[in-house]
Amino acid sequence: MVFLKTYWTETAFIYGFIIVYRWLNAFAKIGVYAIAMQCCSKLISASQFTFYMTIGALGSMVGATLIGSIKENASWELTFFSFVGMLLFALLVLRLLNIDRQVAQMAELDEEEAESQALVLS
Numbered sequence: 001m002v003f004l005k006t007y008w009t010e011t012a013f014i015y016g017f018i019i020v021y022r023w024l025n026a027f028a029k030i031g032v033y034a035i036a037m038q039c040c041s042k043l044i045s046a047s048q049f050t051f052y053m054t055i056g057a058l059g060s061m062v063g064a065t066l067i068g069s070i071k072e073n074a075s076w077e078l079t080f081f082s083f084v085g086m087l088l089f090a091l092l093v094l095r096l097l098n099i100d101r102q103v104a105q106m107a108e109l110d111e112e113e114a115e116s117q118a119l120v121l122s
Helices: 002-007 011-038 045-073 076-096 099-121
Strands: none
Touching: 002 076, 011 045, 045 076
């Protein structure tokens, strides 16, 4: 969006950008939730999904609040670049997480829970 400033006066461009952004944002959130649910115990995945949806909604509200505050003190270009910076920081944090280890630990916990449930039932 920053690099296409000359098109900002075009209504069709702005509407198209908003529509594409909202679609990509929805699919990105679904992907993040699916990955996050894979990292938790199957016994609590529904609660975990609800928690992630809540955090996602709160994140959208915080982002909307931040964009207003940043825009008051900076240009649109700097505002967009600051959000790109926040996204890059989030990407860095995701890369630092050891998701494979987390998934393995959750699988072990699920197996232990299944064994203990089998002992209780027998």
